[in-house]
Amino acid sequence: MKSGAALDFFHDNAQRFIFFESESPGVGLRRGQVGALHALAAHFCADSEPAVVSLPTGYGKTAVMAGACFTLRARRVLVIVPTAALRKQAMRSFRSLDVLVKHGTLQLEQGTLPEVAVIDARVTRTEDWLAHSNADVVVATPHAASPELPDVVAPPDGFFDLVLMDEGHHAPARTWEPFIRILPRARHALFTATPYRLDGVKLPGRLVFYYPLKRAVEENAFGKVNFESVAIPQYASREEIDDALVARAAQIFARDRAMGYEHRLLIRCGRIDASGPLAGKYVAAGLRVESVSSKLSPRAVEAIETRLREGELDGIVCVDMFGEGYDFPQLKVAVLHDAHRSLVPTLQFIGRFARTNGVRTGDATFIAAPQELESESDELYKSGLQWDLLIANVADARQQLALRAEEHLRSFEEGRRPSADYDSVDARYLLLPQHIAAYVAQQPPAGANELEKIGPLEVVKHWESHERNAHLYLARELDAPVWSRGRDIIDAKHDLFLVKYFPDTQILFITTTQRKERVYSSLVEQLVGGNVSTIPFARLRKVLNGLEQQEFFSIGLRNTSPVATTESYRIVAGSQADRGVRDTDGATYCQGHFFGRGEIDGESEVIGASSGGRVWSNGKTSLPDLLDWMDTLHARISAAVVSIGRSGLDRLPFGEGLTDIPLDTVAADWSRDTYRGNPTVIVGDDEHRRGCALDLSITGIRVNEDRQSLEFLVGDDLISRRITFTPHRIPQYFASPDQPSIFVESRDGRRSRVEEWLNDEPLVFYTAHLNTFVGNTLNRRAQSQGASIGRLEVLDWQGCEIRVEFDVRDDQRRTVQRHLRDHLLAEPDIDFVIYDHRSGEAADFIVGKRSGDSRYDIGLFHCKGAGGPRASGERVDDVYELVGQAVKSVRYQVLDEFVRHVKRRTQANRGGGLSPFLRGTRDEAIAVLESLQPIDLRLTVNCVQPGLSAAALDARLRMIMAAANDSVAAQQSSLSWMVSA
Template structure:
């Protein structure tokens, strides 16, 4: 390369670039940079890339697919869903066979209609392509050859010559043939691995939709219902009309590209950009969707330049007055934490994006460095006062307009006032909101949450926390990020409550107050202090000291309706912090002579009062309520029945001839017919229950075990525990409840279906207890034991319990048992009782 002379810069006046979506590549860029003064015209069928790198240039003319269809350049495209999949253990292989045979039938039909068509079999890997060669040879009569990147040019030319000479019916290729390849007779595509990118999908379709040539009909794509999504549309699903979907997808994607470029061009005001970054494009940014939100008192001057501090150097800045937003990049040099050698220096770059929404007076900050103290210091310097964070009840409005919401991570703050109990509980799982029960509302308030939902037809993720933060598990372009922030601001401004339709709605949030309603007993840190304890740094008599913040005591010295005075003490430190509920900032040092404390979160350091103003303390009051910031979380109202009576099924025991005091008749002449268990045996002997196993005696897993096949090929297992009433009339007797609930809880050890079935059959063979089958047989039990998933439920049968007059002390026992079962992954407790 060094021997090649550099061409004169003025060699060309105009450069025409074909396949211009490749222009961001290094070799293309180097070539074009040789002629910086020449004008350039770029041509491409896909003016956007899979990697989202910028294609430099403005849109001058667009010839969209809709016009190409109208002008006859592109022909009609049919999508044929292959939905008749033969049964088999290997689902992928069965789908491949179905697509191959459907493609063979389609090719024969087209040729029978007089069309000169060929077939392309498309997949995404060499391994899959090799497998498909064998599969097509075995299950079809098609003449196909494989083309892939490892083949020589001579081989590829020979195969294509055979294809043109009708010696082959088609080709099998990995991904797609190179650009410039042109064979209009390729009209049938057997898609075994659909593309996941719209740009590549459009290029692939373009190979088949061209109309040049004689005896050519419509192009046909065959695929199974893979559910692969391209630009929020299911191309490969039943009913997809490609001739409508594809032009609309292409036009919408191009329009978004045009709007994005116009949006970025509004950032014309440069602020302190160093020469090395003068050409950096905002198009290249992909910030993570995570924002800290502050409420401001008045309009924000977006031209105000943030003071990033002496340790950060601002190296890039752009401002858009049109969109009320600004973008900055900073550089920070710092010693590595694992060495004292000054020659070892880390250089860290951070992105800061500010967006102010005038309608709601909300300032959004998206930054790659997420220290709350840094956020607050930046905003305080910009506006001249301490801004207010949003309360959890305000943040929760961001959950409006969501459909099919489900949550993977939910936090619940304990309402019970005891330092011996957990202060914060976190639940995680694929549908963890379903584990939230009505009784949780008595014990917990709402904390953070993260989940997914459908919004405007698109899948989204969203999370929010009490630290005035909202996030989504994705990265956006700059226009997308600011559009997301604008949508959040609109929702937050709307004061209507958000209803997600999930069990998250059961957990209460706080009420805004301007005075503390009762005496403050003690204060508790935000949950993050316990999850990742920071180091508290301070000076005593001019000497530095430090220790984990959790090693210090935090005492409430005094409180009134306006606030509280707190003492942070330990390791020679004694500093006082005051809380004023109606002031901003709410937390501050009691006086200027107090020892200042900094919290170190790794390399990030912030003053403790800045941290508290973004992550307020939880103040526990002597009326069993809690204050966090200016939100009040009341104590649970009494009376409260923790067990949902809808879980109690009422039986007319007298009407069915049952002696409620008799659980089971012994072998000494007592009549079995009037016992609870004989009644239950008759009730459970129904068609829906495949197996009903009756047991009674020492070592039983349950009195009755019922197996019922489920629609998903799994099995529902219900364990019934019976107990006779302690008197001839139903009542609120503690003993009636304790023993039967204890049996239900203890039987959780048998919630392993193969083990439960083996034990039950063994007891029957060894004549332990009653041990007999009311319905079904041994073989059916063993077959059902192999099914998955197996779901377990518990039913306690106790006529002594009354639904209409259930006392709180008994409801607590039932609720505790149900809660224990649910936490173990099982269904809620069900009760059969009296009216």
């Protein structure tokens, strides 16, 4: 409290300030000023959060700041300004209050004015603050008064009850923010023309009032601003450009003086070392000009400013001085030797010249060379534009985006109490990737506030927006680094998760900074009970809906053969990549992904999508922008009218949603990444039973009656784990805990249960007709016209028990395998025979021999016992499993892959298992194989089924056998059936 009586100037004179709106020049306040005062008063009636007021540059912020002191009945006010020049200007304004008195809104008794103090040196003692106890207003810059500086002390708590920040967009800065933090009981009002920053950092507090620049222009609050474009030769030097600008500036200045205007020149230069020589050019042109820079002392700058105001100078050359907030109405001619690169300072700079409160001043003029400009403000520097409206439209459009973003952020409230370490985390500063996992959920998210874990991560903070049906989670994972076995060193890793649900369409979008399938699975399992499925590509591709002028940089073509030895996944990249898709590709490939650009409503957009239910674009973005993007994508996906422009993608099928699992699902195979990486597996509880994933078998596939799930076994010859696959739930793969354990080990040593790993590396399932499905997308294979069933070889099965494939207890029993073994070993020209019958096999028997045409023939023999005592041509079960095995084994037509398999399978390992040579030796076989060129190897797949009668094959069997032959032939291999007569 101040000493003496009646010293609370603003509080005691509040009733003498009567503000009203008027359109008459010099009477009352402008509409935007009146609105700002009402907004501030209303805000502080119920809220203590800092208030942000946005008024156009030059519109009269000072009058609002002074008026707010009365409406808020302030007792002592701290005014923070960015520069010494503005400090002096603010001191004058508050000491005289002319901005209110001359407009008839403040009626004071004679000689009654506030006591205004100025801090022009650093405050290093509390006593320095207390020395201003009798002041009504204290004006300071952060450089002198910010407690963030090491030798500056903070004002006593409660010393100020109102803090006004001029050019408040600086508030997030290191030396500005402490004024809000160290005076928590004061009311804080931030005044700015641009409540957005180039770095995207949000201003603290709530935007309580924004007055559009276009509205201010319409009420004639600004003078006219003209742009003079100076023509410059294409290859002109820097000096020639400067000379042309100087000459044009001298002409404009002389013109204005001849019209009786007291105008001054403000010449902007980009470098301090260039300002002196540039001033010399203006002097040589007959103008009284000096340069001003931060290298001059405050006293020298003030002396130059005084000479400029008094008319002793015609202009000044400066580098970012006399900029924001500076009020000098005679500055009416601007010469831009170096333009601002961004919109914010451009608008502030222009605002200096658009003021209408000067005596003997006319329209403002900007002089620049447009071809020199490459900046965010480019569009402003073009001849023939109506600058006042153009500037207003540009500024207001950007501000509306900022306002919308603020509304989005306001809709998010903190959920359960966050961890104390994360209490200060603000969602407005978080950036998320433009990457979405898209699902269809059977129910809305529930229990979001109770979510404590997402996979291995602990939820430490949660925000919820009921308005946007969205949840944002911040989670962390604490774990020892892979190079430490102890727990004395812990790494902390943080990730973000955004979940948004659209109840009308049941679409669920998830964006996360950790894109692992098991993490997605954990999230949806808890929020919607796993009752979700990824959006099929046939629907997801509608993210292109409405995009014109499409051009694709990358296209993925997925081979529709269950096993592709040519190109399992072909990527076409480059400009207009879709033009690289051939008309014939549709018979072999379907769409896997696309990434490109298009135009919509005149705006360019980059977007990609994949058959795995993912949509993405470039880079990271703020929470409000990501939510808007999600809304846009949802509208396209769910639109009744679809307009997807024509492109090379039209030549490729894109799969269809899998509603029911096909009953004739006969086999499954690992993903292509599994074959590339071949990760380590630990089977059972024995740490020493380590092997390769490719040595495990996928067997026993059984589709359940409702066709919404299937079961299968994964394992080796000793241990198998039963796993369930459900295409319309997340996770799609799961197993009961009582099943034998099988773990997959990643390269960094982390282990996952095999079903968890399959959610990241999903299997390829295929049917007897060789249609395939991954997840919930089905791809139908287009069979070649007139496909044959392949070669039929009739064997004599006399004495063979055709219903028994093998007998591990009696090697001499005449089973199908024993019968075939004797047949193969009787062949004289075979180099080697490998018995590979065990989990992870390429075939039951592998045979190699040199052919007469310098090629090397590899035969893979798959055996199957007959389904009845006699040969028949009607039992489809006799061929189902063989078809799957045959098509899967075609991958061994690739020489390197075949050699790796032979080496791995014919060498004993700690986990057990060895595929023996029945003829030939390991060293001889490997030496022969390694001497071959890839083109030398020729593969024949042999399906051995004595239960098939060559003479009695019915149409159903022929169709299935023809599909298998067609698929094998498409991979440049041959298929042979060894059957009965």
